[in-house]
Amino acid sequence: MGAKTGSEARQERIAALGYDYAAKPIRRTRRCNLCGGDRFVTVTHRDRYGYPATADGCLRCGLVFLNPAMTAGAYAEFYTDVYRPLVSAYHGRLIDAESIQDEQRDYASARADFIEPRMRESGCKTLLDVGGSTGVVAHVMKERFDLLATVIDPAPLEIEVARALGLKTVTGFVEDYDSGGATYDFIVLCQTVDHLLDVSLSLSKIRNLISEEGLFFVDIVDFRAAYRRNSSVEEAIKIDHPYYLTDETMRAYLARSGLDVLGIDYAADHLHVGYLCKPGRQVPDALPDPGFVNDQWREIRAIQNPLP
Numbered sequence: 001m002g003a004k005t006g007s008e009a010r011q012e013r014i015a016a017l018g019y020d021y022a023a024k025p026i027r028r029t030r031r032c033n034l035c036g037g038d039r040f041v042t043v044t045h046r047d048r049y050g051y052p053a054t055a056d057g058c059l060r061c062g063l064v065f066l067n068p069a070m071t072a073g074a075y076a077e078f079y080t081d082v083y084r085p086l087v088s089a090y091h092g093r094l095i096d097a098e099s100i101q102d103e104q105r106d107y108a109s110a111r112a113d114f115i116e117p118r119m120r121e122s123g124c125k126t127l128l129d130v131g132g133s134t135g136v137v138a139h140v141m142k143e144r145f146d147l148l149a150t151v152i153d154p155a156p157l158e159i160e161v162a163r164a165l166g167l168k169t170v171t172g173f174v175e176d177y178d179s180g181g182a183t184y185d186f187i188v189l190c191q192t193v194d195h196l197l198d199v200s201l202s203l204s205k206i207r208n209l210i211s212e213e214g215l216f217f218v219d220i221v222d223f224r225a226a227y228r229r230n231s232s233v234e235e236a237i238k239i240d241h242p243y244y245l246t247d248e249t250m251r252a253y254l255a256r257s258g259l260d261v262l263g264i265d266y267a268a269d270h271l272h273v274g275y276l277c278k279p280g281r282q283v284p285d286a287l288p289d290p291g292f293v294n295d296q297w298r299e300i301r302a303i304q305n306p307l308p
């Protein structure tokens with residue numbers, strides 16, 4: 001018997017978790033979360049872990065999303081018990097709230113460099129980190145820009161670590177958050193938007209929480225970059241991400257939410273794209289260019305069927 005290949009060993013590690021994705025409760029999307037369109041094309045039938053996850057694309061705007069996706073309850077269980085062990089099994093090394101801290105500090109410091117010129121002239125005093133996990137990013141921003149920082153995250157164990165760093169904390173989802181009328185000068189949504197269950201609702205909630213002269217930073221894993229670098233659409237799909245954003249779909253989301261883009265940052269990993277925004281006027285019918293949408297389907301088919 002020959003030695004196991006890397007990919008066989010990975011499949012064994014994932015199988016050993018015993019997570020039965022196909023048995024989880026699901027919800028089906030009938031209307032595109034970005035544009036409200038109702039005509040979809042299925043682009044993949046499994047994800048990078050090998051789970052039978054179907055991703056659809058909206059024919060009108062090009063947004064790609066899991067459909068069906070797990071219910072909010074199933075995702076809550078997923079983040080409590082499965083998410084970190086699954087990502088560890090995939091990469092073949094331990095990835096948990098502790099081990100990601102160094103990586104997150106470097107990530108935060110690079111984002112702070114990008115934001116700094118605008119931040120210096122902004123007079124921002126308060127920060128809200130949405131989906132801020134253990135608070136590493138909020139802590140770096142707080143120290144760099146002298147901000148009063150609050151972290152909101154649904155995971156109680158991660159929020160506990162954030163609190164120990166001296167940050168204000170809220171356990172829960174931003175969609176349900178009642179700030180009691182308070183607004184924030186600077187809101188960040190870092191490495192989180194692809195994990196949300198309703199991007200449109202979350203962005204409109206965030207828009208209402210930003211003070212008049214405030215700033216907002218969000219970044220995406222650029223879906224197009226992810227499938228091109230792996231030469232595989234399936235490798236770019238993972239059950240942890242209900243949404244697969246591109247520069248074009250993210251800009252349409254921001255325009256519809258009334259967030260004007262001040263600057264764009266292509267991260268050094270060539271995968272993440274960051275947007276620094278300020279509150280502006282809503283453009284409720286903003287859409288990606290139809291040429292882009294058609295090119296995306298053509299490119300996906302070419303990646304799935306390379307010439308010999």
Ligand SMILES: [Zn+2]
Pocket residue numbers: 032033034035036037058059060061062063
């Ligand atoms: Zn759409």
